[in-house]
Amino acid sequence: MKKIDVFIIFNTLLFLFLCIFRYYARFIEYRGSAHVEEFFIYAIFILIGIVALWWVFRNYEFNSLLLLLVQCGILMHFSGAFIQIEGSRLYDAYIFNIRYDKYVHFINAFSISILISRLFHIQHIALTRVNRIFVVLVVMGLGALVEIVEYLVVLTVPHHGVGGYDNNMQDLIANFLGSCSFAFLHSLAHKHRSNKATPYIIITPTTIQSD
Incomplete structure (x- = not known):
């Protein structure tokens, strides 16, 4: 069994366990039974x-560190729903004047960027500047897909808990910054490796030969 199989099985069981024994009850407590449709839309x-x-990704191999980083993003998401701070969800808390939800978006966008870059590596495709931009655009597209789901909730569930236009845009900005952070750090690492691999030629009088 591959690492990705173990990762998927673990998170599927974890999610189902939390839905049955924790998430459903907390959702009803936070949103009320009249809005249970929203819970099932997100769960599905x-x-x-x-x-x-x-x-x-089932046919690809991923190292444990990468899967651990993705797992951290998932656990941050669950923690936002379950951990209570002063009677409110951690998701609604502000850390350095930034809502916790945006940190989750940032970390997930960063980890998904690494995941996508891994696919480039597996396919023996160099992660050039253009391809780094492509990674950012893919992550932005995936983030937009999540916002589309939230919009469907807005259209179908009365008194939904989805934020407004500002919240959606802030989510996308957090995704953008997370993926751009990956692109920037990858660019720095690439330049560092290139500098170490490039020999330096020291010009002295003896290296200059006359005709």
């Missing part, structure tokens, strides 16, 4: 996302 979407992730 997340399960579809997990299966899609496995289907796309």
Whole structure:
């Protein structure tokens, strides 16, 4: 069994366990039973996302550190819903005047960028400047897909808990900054490796030969 299989199985079971024994009750407490449709829409979407992730990546090998980073993003998401601070969800808390939710978006965008870059490496495609921009655009597209799901919730669920236009745009900005941070750090690492691999030629009088 591959690492990605273990990763998917673990997160599927974790999500189902939390939904049955924790998430559903907390959702009803926070949003009320009248809005239970919203819970099921998100639950189904997340399960579809997990299966899609496995289907796309099941034939590839990923190192444990990368999967651990992705796992941290997932656990940050669950923590935002379950951990209470002064009677409110961690998701609604502000850290350095930034809502916790935006940190989750940033970390997930950063980790997904690494995941996508790994696919380039597996396919023996160099992660050039153009390809780094492509990674950013892919992550932005995936983030936009999440916002589309939230928009469907807005259209179908009365008294939904989805934020307004400002919240959606802030989510996308956090995704953008997360993916750009990866691109920037990868660029620095690439330049560092190139400098170490390039021999320096020291010009002295003895290296200059006359005709």
